[in-house]
Amino acid sequence: MYYIGIDIGSTAAKVAVFNEDELMKTFVMPTGWSSVETAKIIKDKLEELGISEEESKVVATGYGRVSVPYSDKTVTEITCHGKGAAYLSDNDCTVVDIGGQDTKVITVENGMVTNFIMNDKCSAGTGRFLEIMGNTLGVDIEKLCDLALQGGGITISSMCTVFAESEVISLIGRGEKKEDIAFAIVDSVVSKVKSLCGKHSTGTNYFLTGGLCESEYIVNKLSEKLNAPVKTDKLARYAGAIGAALMAKKIR
Numbered sequence: 001m002y003y004i005g006i007d008i009g010s011t012a013a014k015v016a017v018f019n020e021d022e023l024m025k026t027f028v029m030p031t032g033w034s035s036v037e038t039a040k041i042i043k044d045k046l047e048e049l050g051i052s053e054e055e056s057k058v059v060a061t062g063y064g065r066v067s068v069p070y071s072d073k074t075v076t077e078i079t080c081h082g083k084g085a086a087y088l089s090d091n092d093c094t095v096v097d098i099g100g101q102d103t104k105v106i107t108v109e110n111g112m113v114t115n116f117i118m119n120d121k122c123s124a125g126t127g128r129f130l131e132i133m134g135n136t137l138g139v140d141i142e143k144l145c146d147l148a149l150q151g152g153g154i155t156i157s158s159m160c161t162v163f164a165e166s167e168v169i170s171l172i173g174r175g176e177k178k179e180d181i182a183f184a185i186v187d188s189v190v191s192k193v194k195s196l197c198g199k200h201s202t203g204t205n206y207f208l209t210g211g212l213c214e215s216e217y218i219v220n221k222l223s224e225k226l227n228a229p230v231k232t233d234k235l236a237r238y239a240g241a242i243g244a245a246l247m248a249k250k251i252r
Contacts, residue, residue: 002017002019002056003020004017005058005240005241005248006058006061006065006244007077007080008031008038008063009062009063011030012031013030013031013038013064014027015027017046018246018248023235027045029041029042031064034067035063038064039068043070053070058070058248059072059073061076061079061240061244075243075247078116080239081104082112083242083243084242084244085106087243088239089205089233091205092205094206095107095108096209098211098212100126100127101128103118103192105196105197105200117199129161129188130186133164133168141212142215144186146217148183148217150183151179152183155188164188171184186217186218190225206226209236213237214237
């Protein structure tokens with residue numbers, strides 16, 4: 001029996017497939033404009049891998065979870081990210097999930113979610129914020145972080161994405177170095193994540209999930225801001241999908 005977790009987020013859809021107890025496959029793709037179409041593409045991909053609907057249990061999570069007609073169950077991303085992070089970290093932890101449209105801080109104790117907090121509806125402090133600001137500088141998120149590593153010395157004060165973008169444009173107009181502006185952009189996001197963690201009042205065993213977990217610079221800056229080591233894993237961006245697959249194991 002295959003147990004499949006499908007996490008359709010605002011920017012990317014992640015899939016994790018267990019063959020009984022073995023995590024055998026993960027893959028990711030852009031969500032695109034239609035979660036329904038994305039779900040169909042995922043089903044086609046699974047069939048290409050020889051995984052049929054009849055021999056699978058599927059749990060969907062994320063923003064587009066209701067758009068997966070072949071799922072056996074839908075579960076909130078809070079629960080799935082908590083379970084997935086517990087599986088990857090093999091320990092109780094405070095999960096920091098910097099997503100495309102929101103950031104979540106989740107307490108996991110004995111493998112179960114016991115508390116969580118999310119940022120407000122503004123995209124400041126999220127991956128989307130970095131994407132928008134990177135576009136303003138003409139770079140992607142990876143290049144933005146590379147530039148930030150070489151910069152410093154300035155800050156972005158605006159809490160709103162729209163005003164922050166105007167602030168970045170003003171900095172460009174003043175002739176500030178691209179590296180320094182990139183530093184200010186990333187520092188703004190990490191500072192907002194730190195503030196959210198402070199409101200949550202958690203322990204120090206932090207585990208970063210989401211697409212930004214692949215950035216060593218983000219991990220190091222967050223560790224610095226939180227004054228505590230932030231751990232992650234090469235599969236941490238799939239935490240939601242892995243957690244959903246683990247939930248699929250419970251379906252009878």
